[in-house]
Amino acid sequence: xxxxxxxxxxxxxxxxxxxxxxxxxxxxxxxxxxxxxxxxxxxxxxxxxxxxxxxxxxxxxxxxxxxxxxxxxxxxxxxxxxxxxxxxxxxxxxxxxxxxxxxxxxxxxxxxxxxxxxxxxxxxxxxxxxxxxxxxxxxxxxxxxxxxxxxxxxxxxxxxxxxxxxxxxxxxxxxxxxxxxxxxxxxxxxxxxxxxxxxxxxxxxxxxxxxxxxxxxx
Numbered sequence: 001x002x003x004x005x006x007x008x009x010x011x012x013x014x015x016x017x018x019x020x021x022x023x024x025x026x027x028x029x030x031x032x033x034x035x036x037x038x039x040x041x042x043x044x045x046x047x048x049x050x051x052x053x054x055x056x057x058x059x060x061x062x063x064x065x066x067x068x069x070x071x072x073x074x075x076x077x078x079x080x081x082x083x084x085x086x087x088x089x090x091x092x093x094x095x096x097x098x099x100x101x102x103x104x105x106x107x108x109x110x111x112x113x114x115x116x117x118x119x120x121x122x123x124x125x126x127x128x129x130x131x132x133x134x135x136x137x138x139x140x141x142x143x144x145x146x147x148x149x150x151x152x153x154x155x156x157x158x159x160x161x162x163x164x165x166x167x168x169x170x171x172x173x174x175x176x177x178x179x180x181x182x183x184x185x186x187x188x189x190x191x192x193x194x195x196x197x198x199x200x201x202x203x204x205x206x207x208x209x210x211x212x213x214x215x216x217x218x
Contacts, residue, residue, distance in 0.1 A: 128199040
């Protein structure tokens with residue numbers, strides 16, 4: 001137990017040191033590229049996950065409406081729900097037909113069906129997408145703060161050097177502006193934060209469950 005604890009502590013210390021070194025070596029241009037990539041990936045995951053999640057829910061409601069339509073008491077309500085969902089399908093299928101054709105189908109009889117597992121996995125995808133967006137917004141704010149600091153430092157330097165050298169200072173600043181290093185920030189990345197861990201855990205659980213079904217373990 002003591003040796004295992006020391007190994008875990010050493011691994012955490014090495015990971016923290018590596019993260020800090022990685023942050024120190026990142027310049028402003030790299031930080032901008034990073035938060036733009038995270039914005040695009042996070043937005044894509046959020047939109048696609050939400051679309052599949054919503055369409056899967058609508059398909060499940062349509063199944064329930066079919067069951068209600070076969071009853072005497074709620075038959076009329078079931079018919080109204082079916083018509084409403086049919087109108088939604090006809091209006092949206094020309095644009096998101098791929099989602100309608102590939103959305104997971106929920107099953108009440110088999111809780112571990114592929115549709116149910118994928119439906120749960122979509123929740124993890126949306127959580128990860130949200131964490132990517134939050135991380136991108138946080139990094140973008142840090143970049144803006146650093147740019148403002150550099151602009152202020154450049155302005156002070158030009159004022160101290162005189163009006164004659166102000167143009168040259170501005171030109172040099174424009175050339176090397178985005179090559180300046182970002183200050184180190186002692187904060188964990190998105191996958192190390194609680195919701196990031198939750199999202200990745202859900203996706204990992206989905207993958208494990210699907211592999212278990214494919215291998216016949218469940």
